[in-house]
Amino acid sequence: MTTQPFPQQRSGGADDWLTVAIRSYPHTQPLLDGAVPVDGCDVKFADVEPIHRAFAPMVREQRYDVSELAIATLLQAVEAGVPVAALPVVLHGNFHHRSISALGEQQLAPEDLRGRRVGVRAYSQTTALWVRGVLSDTYGVHAQDVTWVTTEGAHVESYTEPANVERTPRKLVDALRAGEVDAVVMGARSADHVPGLQPLIPDWKQQQERFLQQRGWVPINHLAVVRRDLLESRPDLVRSVYRAFCDGIDAARPATPSGTTRELVIAHGITDTLLDTLRTAIGYAREQQLIRTDLDAAALFKDFEKYVGTD
Numbered sequence: 001m002t003t004q005p006f007p008q009q010r011s012g013g014a015d016d017w018l019t020v021a022i023r024s025y026p027h028t029q030p031l032l033d034g035a036v037p038v039d040g041c042d043v044k045f046a047d048v049e050p051i052h053r054a055f056a057p058m059v060r061e062q063r064y065d066v067s068e069l070a071i072a073t074l075l076q077a078v079e080a081g082v083p084v085a086a087l088p089v090v091l092h093g094n095f096h097h098r099s100i101s102a103l104g105e106q107q108l109a110p111e112d113l114r115g116r117r118v119g120v121r122a123y124s125q126t127t128a129l130w131v132r133g134v135l136s137d138t139y140g141v142h143a144q145d146v147t148w149v150t151t152e153g154a155h156v157e158s159y160t161e162p163a164n165v166e167r168t169p170r171k172l173v174d175a176l177r178a179g180e181v182d183a184v185v186m187g188a189r190s191a192d193h194v195p196g197l198q199p200l201i202p203d204w205k206q207q208q209e210r211f212l213q214q215r216g217w218v219p220i221n222h223l224a225v226v227r228r229d230l231l232e233s234r235p236d237l238v239r240s241v242y243r244a245f246c247d248g249i250d251a252a253r254p255a256t257p258s259g260t261t262r263e264l265v266i267a268h269g270i271t272d273t274l275l276d277t278l279r280t281a282i283g284y285a286r287e288q289q290l291i292r293t294d295l296d297a298a299a300l301f302k303d304f305e306k307y308v309g310t311d
Contacts (some may be wrong), residue, residue, distance in 0.1 A: 016041035016237060021054035021067040022091065022224070027252035027266050028245075036247045039240040051222075056155040059084065062227045066241055068092070069225045070126040071281050072290055076156040078300065079291045083228040085303040087238075088274060089245045092222040093265035095211065096130040097204035101191045102183040103176060104198040110139040112182075113200075117147045119172040119181035123165045124154040124290055126281075128185045130219045133284040138207065143288040149181050162289045173197075217273050218265035220281070228303060235307040242268075242308060270301050 018041050022028050030036035032045055046064060048054040055070055057063035059077045062084065068091050069077075069084070077084055100118070102108045108116075113135065120128045128148075135141040148165045151172065168175050172184045173194055183200050184191075191197050201207055212218065224245060231238050246268045257263055267274065278297035285291045 016234075017044060018042070018065040018230075018237060018241065019044045019046060019063075020241075021046040021048050021051070021058065021064045023049075023051040023068060025091065025252075025266075026262070027249045028091065030248040030251050031244050036244050036251065038237075038244045041237050041240065052155075058225070059156050062229075064227075065230050066224060066226050066238075068222045070155075070222055071220055071278070072124050072126040072129045072285060073155045074223060074225060074300070075282060075285050075291050075295060076124060076154060076159050078295060079293055080156050080158050082156065084225045085228045085231050086300045087224040087226060087242055087245070087304055088268060088270045088301055089224040089242065089249075090220050090222075090265060090267045090274065091224055093218050093220040094261055095208035096127055096219060097134055097201050097207045097211070098188040098191075098199055099127050100131050100135075100183055100185050100200045101194075101197045102200050103196050105196070106182065108182060108200060110135055110141060110200055113139075113141050114145045116182040117149050117180065118183045118185060119149045119151075119168070119175050120185040121172070122150050122152050122154060123148050123161050124156075124159065125185070126221045127187065129281065129284050129288065129290060130221075131185050132288055133280070134201075134207075134211075136284075136287065149175060159290075212264075215276075215280075217277050218261055220265060220274075220277050231303055231307050238304075239308045242304075270298075270305070 018038065020043055024032055046054065051068050052070065054064065054067055055073050058067040058069060059073060059082050074086060132143045136143070144164060146164065149168050150165060151168060168180060170178065170180065172186060175181045176184050226238050249266055249268050253263065275297045278300065282295050282297060286294065
């Protein structure tokens with residue numbers, strides 16, 4: 001994992017430094033290239049690719065002042081008492097009806113997964129949380145009905161996986177071709193590059209359109225988080241970071257909305273949509289034993305509201 005600083009944003013001789021780990025998106029690029037400054041401090045951006053490699057260092061040792069973090073990891077971290085605090089900044093999200101695939105010759109239907117084995121990078125992966133939610137809500141296939149074959153564990157070290165989670169040394173596609181698993185959870189971009197791999201949900205486009213009509217939102221994958229001690233001791237710096245995120249998101253919005261998934265999901269501020277999405281994610285996490293206690297969506301931002309405010 002590479003953690004050397006890459007572009008450093010200078011604000012004109014400020015004494016304060018912040019280390020930030022975020023992926024390059026259209027809405028974060030203004031921060032990365034310095035077009036949107038973080039007032040009152042200089043910023044060192046950690047070079048971490050893919051961005052999920054920043055998650056374990058953030059929740060295990062608070063390596064960064066500010067970091068992108070997956071929703072499932074955030075919920076597990078909050079339950080474990082990890083000293084990080086969520087910012088109401090949605091950095092990444094997507095539909096996940098297309099995120100589970102099988103080899104075409106298997107001719108599997110989603111309902112056929114009961115009693116079968118599904119490969120996924122980690123049981124706690126947020127994409128898998130949403131996939132399992134779709135399988136449960138739409139097809140009646142619950143997390144406990146499947147054996148989940150993983151290549152790595154959770155970012156939060158103290159998390160204990162359910163008994164129906166196993167580990168494999170193989171890559172997911174190799175495990176699929178070897179017959180070790182019957183389907184795999186992976187992003188559509190990755191799946192599209194694997195010959196013979198087909199969406200398990202054949203009408204995934206219609207299903208995600210129906211999901212949006214029924215729910216009114218796109219699933220969130222990543223929020224921004226900060227070290228809690230930084231939030232408590234330097235709320236002014238956290239406020240500057242938050243405003244920079246907001247400015248970057250606002251700058252990336254097209255003058256004429258086109259209804260893309262990114263436009264629908266990327267947002268800032270504590271809104272009803274954000275809280276409803278997180279309540280659903282919390283419900284799924286509880287059902288899937290990603291967390292073992294009930295969490296309150298609004299409470300995830302209590303530290304932000306206390307030290308930074310909501311304006």
